[in-house]
Amino acid sequence: GKRKILLCGGGNAIHVLTSYIGSRTDCDVAIFSTFPGEANRIRDAIPDEGIHCVNDLGEEKYGKPVQVSDKADDVVPGSDVIILAIPSFTHKLYLKAVAPFVQPGVIIGAMPGEGGFDLCARYVLGSDFVDQSNLFALETLPWACRIVEYGKRVEVLGTKKEIDVGISDGKNNSAKSVLDLLQQLIGPLPILKPACNFLAVTLMNINSVWHPTISYAFYRNWDGQPFDEPPLFYYGAEEFTGEKLAKVSDEVLSIRTKIQEKYPDLDLSSLHHVREWMLTSYGDDIGDKSSIHTMLKTNKGYRGLTHPTREIRADDGTRKFMPNFQYRYFTEDVPMGLCVTRGIAELAGVPTPNIDDVIMWCQGVMNKEYLVDGKFVGHDIPSTCSPQAYGFVNLDDFLRANKYISP
Ligand code: NAD
Structure with missing residues (x-):
């Protein structure tokens, strides 16, 4: 079956991810935003063909979410991968919102994982949960990107060449298999390199x-x-x-x-x-x-x-x-x-x-x-x-x- 990828947020990075991942036939993308009014705004704005992304590598993609919601109980259950691509001061808020609807063993992470995403996840989800799941944290966002028209068009101004990713093994998936999956989702660039651990990502x-x-x-x-x-x-x-x-x-x-x-x-x-x-x-x-x-x-x-x-x-x-x-x-x-x-x-x-x-x-x-x-x-x-x-x-x-x- 298709993998369900849940994107948390609704800004620049989420526009790019929706376009990139939504253009794939092996994934369903859902968007979860708790920002007041944002879920409706983005749902209403997205055209049938999806969000259009043009990048600096000369590629164009169109991708559409199957679901957009501000209610965690609507959109979180069944997610295989949860990606937080939001400013880090909102990490705690989104982790708390998704927590009741996710099982240990899920793949969950942040791009970027600024500020010690793993500390925040242990605090909100609990250490046992984190130890059984695949946590990931990118040292930075893969792209410099800006929304051109909300819900419709986004531009990637610069794609990074290579970035470090902290990933932990979980009970269902190895860190290596999650790294490969993330690489498929974002495309060939930037090359995702495993960081030694989350502490190195935090300090980098x-x-x-x-x-x-x-x-x-x-x-x-x-x-x-x-x-x-x-x-x-x-x-x-x-x-x-x-x-x-x-x-x-x-x-x-x-x-x-x-x-x-x-x-x-x-x-x-x-x-x-x-x-x-x-x-x-x-x-x-x-x-x-x-x-x-x-x-x-x-x-x-x-x-x-x-x-x-x-x-x-x-x-x-x-x-x-x-x-x-x-x-x-x-x-x-x-x-x-x-x-x-x-x-x-x-x-x-x-x-x-x-x-x-x-x-x-x-x-x-x-x-x-x-x-x-x-x-x-x-x-x-x-x-x-x-x-x-x-x-x-x-x-x-x-x-x-x-x-x-x-x-
Ligand atoms: P953004 O400013 O577009 O993200 C804003 C989104 O965050 C909002 O649309 C909303 O979905 C969510 N949000 C903000 N406050 C919220 C609140 N109080 N409650 C609920 N949701 C809230 O950010 P972005 O440009 O997509 O970047 C995401 C992260 O990547 C940021 O940490 C940023 O520093 C980093 N980053 C961005 C770029 C870039 O080019 N855009 C480059 C490098 C790093």
């Missing part, structure tokens, strides 16, 4: 390094005046930006080194410096590979992308732009990104002065408190996805409870 989170650090580097000397145009995000990077990114990434790697010294059997070898990540993900899309700074500025995939801004009117009526510190580069990539890494560093006893610089600046513009006097003890920690938010206060408990090392 590129958005958590790129977005807060590049923003910090750009705004650190900002005079507070509005911009005439939204400033370029990657192409506007300075040498300082590249150097800071390198130092932040060095600190992530010193977490790896420290953990591996203490636990030689815990493999974190798929965790790389952002320099290598950039080369494997974008390859020849990058013009000048001499430094992180030049790679940011000559990566075709980053061309034209701007800092998130809000439009305002100047006194003379002209359009101006102010930074939008409410955007996911902050609201997602700090609490579900860099703070997760910072929390793991805290448990491992690794100093992270550069990560701290970035978090301190971000928490200021976000009006949050994560760090206090260089300690990860701020009152907004419970709203992060850090180990501390799940109650972990020592490295050993954290690694054992999440099965990164044997219990």
Whole structure:
């Protein structure tokens, strides 16, 4: 029979997945969205031929869901594979909604699995459930993609070349068979490579390094005046930006080194410096590979992308732009990104002065408190996805409870 693939959400990524998977004859796609009004909106918008996706590889696909609903009891039962392709602050919400209608042994995961999807799944579904099921977490989304017309048309601007995926064995399927299945569903690119484990995926989170650090580097000397145009995000990077990114990434790697010294059997070898990540993900899309700074500025995939801004009117009526510190580069990539890494560093006893610089600046513009006097003890920690938010206060408990090392 056909496999039932349940897609949770209704944004850019879900449009691409609906088109890709819905175009296959061996799968039925269903969409589950709890976002108010979204299920109706998407159902009403999709034409008979399905959602049209054009990608940067020159392919065109049309795919249609067999079912779209905001009610878990309608749409979740019978799902063989459940894919969450939504911002990570909604993971808990969707996992709670599907939990009553899924059985241990299901294939369930997130793209991207930012912020420790496995921790969230253990918390919501329970450790026994997770141990029997195939959990998966992609280190990033396979594509840069944007909806062109809601429910009708979506564009893949850039397909990544290769990405790491954390996958666990379950009682029904091996990790290898799930990796093969996911590869079939997304198509030949990007190539999905097994990560050593979920911890490596969590620490590899590129958005958590790129977005807060590049923003910090750009705004650190900002005079507070509005911009005439939204400033370029990657192409506007300075040498300082590249150097800071390198130092932040060095600190992530010193977490790896420290953990591996203490636990030689815990493999974190798929965790790389952002320099290598950039080369494997974008390859020849990058013009000048001499430094992180030049790679940011000559990566075709980053061309034209701007800092998130809000439009305002100047006194003379002209359009101006102010930074939008409410955007996911902050609201997602700090609490579900860099703070997760910072929390793991805290448990491992690794100093992270550069990560701290970035978090301190971000928490200021976000009006949050994560760090206090260089300690990860701020009152907004419970709203992060850090180990501390799940109650972990020592490295050993954290690694054992999440099965990164044997219990
Ligand atoms: P999106 O912003 O389009 O997703 C929004 C969707 O999330 C909504 O349509 C809704 O279905 C769901 N949602 C949001 N808030 C909700 C709420 N309160 N209750 C219920 N549902 C809610 O995101 P996207 O562009 O599809 O990206 C998905 C993930 O991939 C994000 O984490 C994003 O950071 C990451 N990502 C996206 C891109 C890209 O090019 N689009 C690239 C890299 C990474």
